[in-house]
Amino acid sequence: MGRGVRAFLLALTVALMAFAGVLATSGAASAATAPVAVEAVSIVPAAPGDPVDPVAPVEGPDGLVSVNIDGDATKPLSSVVVLLGITLLSVVPSILLMMTSFTKIFVVLALTRNALGLTGVPPNQILAGLALFLSLFIMGPILGDVNTAGVQPYIDGSLDFTAAVDAGSAPLREFMIGQTREEDIALITRAAEMPNPEDAASVPMLTLIPAFMLSELRAAFIIGFVIFIPFLIIDLVVSSALMSMGMMMLPPVMISLPFKILLFVLIDGWGLIITALVGSYQ
Secondary structure: OHHHHHHHHHHHHHHHHHHHHHHHHHHHHHHHHOOOOOOOOOOOOOOOOOOOOOOOOEEOOOOOEEOOOOOOOOOOOHHHHHHHHHHHHHHHHHHHHHOOOHHHHHHHHHHHHHHHOOOOOOOHHHHHHHHHHHHHHHHHHHHHHHHHHHHHHHHHOOOOHHHHHHHHHHHHHHHHHHOOOHHHHHHHHHHOOOOOOOOHHHOOHHHHHHHHHHHHHHHHHHHHHHHHHHHHHHHHHHHHHHHHOOOOOOOHHHHHHHHHHHHHHHOOHHHHHHHHHHHOOO
16 A cells, blocks of 8 residues: 555656746747847937046937947047056156156256265155156146146046157157257267158157157266365365375375265255256256
């Protein structure tokens, strides 16, 4: 009796499972053949200049939902702007060294430290920081012109990338040409075996940048030579005094260093040097 009940229950379970499989198959077939109501979606392009949110849906003229795909086609994509910004950050040290007043200021400050006889005071970090902020002070108006002429028109979409680079480099080119000697431009031109430029505007940047660096280094060494002269005189006077007193074993630098620092402080040496550096770019 027990075996018969178990067999009946097993047969009933198999029958129910088969019936459920038939129902599922028929439901899937009916769903596949039934028509699906799809609401039409119209894509309405955004008008130039209209502020459009690329995420929020916009209702079209017929009451349908419009999807904005690319925003304003006249402006560069934000991802492109971010990529250009990251690329610019990677080349900022080279631009700072080769196309601004940083090199000249740093060399003059380092020569001043050597003229005083101080090897590690002020440290290089302080000199580099002072040269950086003085360079920003000198190059501030020029960077403003670059932003106005090239960067903002490119972001607004009024200029393409090539035209923005040409317009933005014009103020920087004018600054560099004003600080570059014609002899240095001729030297780089002859070294590259290129024809002589007709005017300053036709000088290529690959020629102007090294010529500008040579002119900056020349001017920095001239200023450093002028700074060295008074301290050299102090060293000669102290050395002669020690020789006359027979104190030849005493290093003259140890005696002359306090006098050089005193002289430098009394004449406000840092102020004079910074004033001369800033004035050389006006």
